[in-house]
């Protein structure tokens with residue numbers, strides 16, 4: 001009997017249930033996507049440039065769990081609002097409270113169960129698609145990453161079942177207390193009147209002040225360090241909440257006060273809707289702004305890390321290729337790219353010394369980055385005579401750096417002697433040559449560098465004792481870049497994956513909040529239609545209203561990202577690199593949700609005749 | 610005297626072709642002069658709301674013609690109908706249909722705002738009509754903060770502010786107690802007498818009906834009886850009760866096609 005009632009409830013109100021299911025399925029898919037990464041320790045540890053990456057994921061998991069909990073709470077109260085009246089009727093015809101509560105619990109769990117199946121499948125598909133796209137893009141294989149990851153499936157199921165049980169139990173407590181009459185009447189809910197903001201000016205000032213502190217902390221993170229790390233998130237979060245709570249109602253109020261605009265067409269209706277909506281959603285909107293910042297920040301951070309692999313390699317290596325004893329094959333590759341500068345040095349090697357020709361060095365000093373001024377310079381000419389102390393020749397710091405640039409594989413393996421040409425000719429040892437080549441853009445010729453490295457693998461075994469081409473890598477810019485890039489790509493992958501997941505979640509919460517209230521609006525739009533408002537005008541009003549609701553958190557979230565990315569200056573050179581890509585991704589997802597919300601909302605409140 | 614509303618052989622059939630169709634109004638004709646206060650009565654399901662909705666241009670006719678102020682309603686497209694409603698018609702619904710997210714002032718002003726009237730004109734009109742209906746001191750409140758009677762008067766104010774050709778009301782007293790209902794009908798009767806507002810009102814209630822100048826009795830989708838008010842309201846009331854009793858005694862014949 002009870003089960004039949006429960007299933008019957010599901011059949012009616014298809015549209016509302018579709019909204020409910022969509023909301024749940026998205027959250028399950030996102031939760032699962034997140035867990036496929038955060039539970040996969042091997043993957044996280046191997047692919048991160050960030051220390052304590054596990055802590056980051058722990059915090060992320062906690063955050064996502066908390067957000068999802070509230071989301072599930074919303075969806076469950078939405079379910080209850082759909083069913084209230086019927087429960088009242090059951091009670092009227094003699095069903096006991098305990099039976100109704102059981103019906104509600106069964107319904108909740110059934111809905112969660114069905115959503116779990118679909119959501120997990122969707123999550124697996126999404127994980128696979130996203131990871132496949134990213135790996136293709138990055139040209140890297142992440143073997144440890146698994147789109148079908150059983151621990152993630154397990155914990156997603158546990159989390160959603162337990163949380164559904166908790167939220168429906170909370171609502172059941174409420175059901176116990178409420179009277180039949182209230183249940184029956186609850187079809188038409190009146191929104192709470194937006195309260196007049198108290199001390200609005202003070203609150204706005206406080207909000208701005210807190211935000212300013214947060215931003216300063218973010219901006220000067222490099223100097224403030226630990227203090228900044230604590231102050232920034234706390235002040236920014238508080239500031240965002242205070243500002244939204246105080247500012248949003250004020251903005252609508254100000255707008256409404258402009259009577260000339262307000263009493264034009266159905267503007268008064270649009271602003272009235274916004275007035276109610278913004279004041280009931282202000283907490284949600286502030287949360288969304290913060291999470292947009294985090295997720296767009298994660299994507300942007302990933303991009304910046306990836307880019308950092310390029311820029312930081314340029315910091316340390318002024319020459320793109322360092323070729324020992326280059327042969328015809330190497331020269332052919334070099335000839336195929338526009339080389340800006342090419343230097344060749346000779347040296348003689350024996351067991352004890354590396355001999356270099358002073359005249360050659362002075363004639364073409366290589367570019368180096370000065371360790372003190374951090375500028376790219378050529379070292380000053382070497383003095384006639386170089387002192388020897390403790391068996392080592394004394395050279396300037398700049399030349400010290402230059403010698404490593406000229407001879408990255410061997411410098412330091414034995415004592416270096418820079419000698420005049422005549423002396424060099426007399427010196428004992430095997431002569432080798434080294435070619436340094438520089439282009440204007442290292443990243444433009446990756447394939448060629450890779451080819452050169454492969455060719456050099458044949459040279460190294462004769463040069464470096466114990467060199468095994470199977471295991472060891474050559475001492476070149478490209479080789480170092482490759483390792484750096486692999487790790488950075490892993491970080492990029494994670495940032496992108498997480499950012500996407502959070503963004504999807506956030507926007508879907510907003511969509512859900514708007515759609516779940518749409519039933520109350522049907523009557524309003526119907527009245528307006530009867531009063532003779534053109535359909536076009538009503539549609540415009542919907543577009544504008546929902547746009548503004550989406551706009552506020554989007555704007556503040558983006559501002560947070562713009563400022564917040566500065567924080568990364570202490571681990572990378574160009575944190576703002578390709579910020580626009582992540583902003584575009586954010587805009588695409590966000591506006592996708594916007595149009596989808598408008599579409600569904602329109603279908604609900606403006607049915608075709 | 611000018612004819613403002615003319616219904617000629619109006620028929621309304623619900624249900625698509627092929628499925629069981631139901632004729633709610635069949636071949637009904639009547640006309641209304643400017644300044645009349647007409648009541649529509651009849652048993653539940655007789656087609657009163659259907660008729661009113663067709664006059665209100667909310668529901669298309671299956672057959673026949675309705676002309677308001679010389680304009681044929683069925684020839685207009687959706688946008689023209691919208692504009693027509695917002696300019697020529699005023700509505701009072703049973704459950705008021707005030708917009709809860711707007712203040713009383715904004716609710717009343719809406720029809721004028723829709724016609725893009727100047728702000729000064731809007732404000733002046735709202736104040737005028739609000740004081741006419743005795744709701745001047747609650748214009749900044751929201752509908753949720755009003756009593757039933759206040760809501761009703763706000764609804765009337767909104768229906769009147771743009772000086773419509775025709776005021777339409779579907780059981781406007783349905784949700785009111787008898788005292789509020791009486792006040793409302795007094796207001797409507799006053800508006801009808803003093804400002805020559807033409808009113809077409811659907812009602813179940815004989816007492817409400819007694820305020821009208823003419824009554825149309827509908828039964829099974831057809832005009833069954835017509836009654837004119839001649840003497841006092843009390844006399845008219847008795848007359849109505851007599852007609853209703855008579856209607857009830859006759860056997861019911863369903864109109865199915």
Ligand SMILES: Nc1ncnc2c1ncn2[C@@H]1O[C@H](COP(=O)(O)OP(=O)(O)OP(=O)(O)O)[C@@H](O)[C@H]1O
Pocket residue numbers: 623624631633651652653654655656657658659660
């Ligand atoms: N949309 C519809 N589809 C099908 N039939 C309808 C529709 N609307 C009304 N009807 C039918 O048309 C007939 C007349 O309905 P209408 O609402 O006009 O009655 P009424 O006289 O206003 O009744 P009441 O006094 O109860 O309000 C009824 O039998 C009703 O079932």
Ligand SMILES: [Mg+2]
Pocket residue numbers: 657658659
């Ligand atoms: Mg009716």
